[in-house]
Amino acid sequence: MEKMLHSAPAHGRLPECFIFPADKLPQAKATSATVSLPIVDLSLGRDEVRRAILEAGKEIGFFQVVNHGVSLEAMQDMETVCQEFFRLPAEDKAGLYSEDTGRATRIYSSTMFDTGAEKYWRDxxxxxCSFPAVGxxxxxxxxxxxxxxxVVERFTVQTRGLGMEILRLLCEGLGLRPDYLEGDISGGDVVLHVNHYPPCPDPNATLGLPPHCDRNLLTLLLPSMVPGLEVAYRGDWIRVEPVPGAFVVNFGCQLEVVH
Structure with a gap:
């Protein structure tokens, strides 16, 4: 637990090990504009929604989805209960701490991931969660x-339903049968990563996560009160402006391979 950032005393200045060289910071290369990703409204006609998903996937691989069927209560409860978790005393979380990447449920800090000398500012x-054996x-x-x-069970059941519907719409848009991506390829665990970014004395000098691609089939991101999502696009980085009540959808590497 000593490596967990949120359990340590507040830092007056950013420790040297968290400071990245300017050329490793995506914001140094990012466009000054804040960009709204394509917005897909699931309440529209199915043909229109299919086209919108395909266009967003071909152009950028990201979009935001609204009128998605996940209840506002489930989204708000998820954010609230996760904030409450990180505010718990250290002794209530110590048994969950692990650096074993094979452990399904755990807490850890990105301080354990090094890129040379630098460490990431994230817990x-x-x-x-396995389906259908959620309990x-x-x-x-x-x-x-x-x-x-x-709260997590309700949120996970609803968001998995949303993810499967997006995959069905995508398959239809590609001329495949709607259940083409059901079964083994989408039947593994749903994994939730609850990212926690403690107050940082100099957020412009460090990173919470490295530039990366998601290795899975599909990612649904529920934006929090901490901004900072950037998306690589045409050799640049664009800062994403979240739409209230929306999920950010990211097509993962597995989906690219399948396609």
Whole structure:
């Protein structure tokens, strides 16, 4: 637990090990404009939605989805209970700490990932959920705060339903049968990464995560109150402006391979 940033005393200045050279900071190369990703409204006609998903996927690989069917209550409860988790005393979280990447449910800090001398400014709660045995997965999740298991289960069931619907729409748009991506390829665990970024004395000099591609099929990102998402686009980096109530959708590497 000593490596967890949020459990350490507040830093008056950014420790040297978190400071990245300017050429390793995407914001040094980012456009000054804040860009709204393509917005896909699932309440529109199915043909229109299919076209919008295909266009967004071909152009940038990211879009934001609205009228998605995940309840506002589930989204708000998820954010609230995760904030409550990170505010728990260290002794209530110590048993979950692990640097074992094979452990399905754990908390860890990005300080354990080095790129030479630099470390990343992020703590993370990782939760894995198997379908349809959601209840069995929940038994391994933290039992504090009291509502965490209930809230995470409801959120995960709803967001997986959204993800599967997006995949069905994508398959239809590609001329495939709607269930083409169902089964083994989408039947693994749903993995939730709850990213926590403690107050940073100099956020412009460090990174919470490295530039990366998601290795999975599809990622749904629920933006938080901490901004900073940037997307690589045509050799540049664009800062994403989240739409209230929307999920950011990212097509992962597995989807590119399948396509």
């Amino acid at each position: 993370c709660l990782r939760l894995a 069995d997965s929940a038994a391994a999740w933290p039992d504090k705060p009291r509502r965490l298991r209930e």
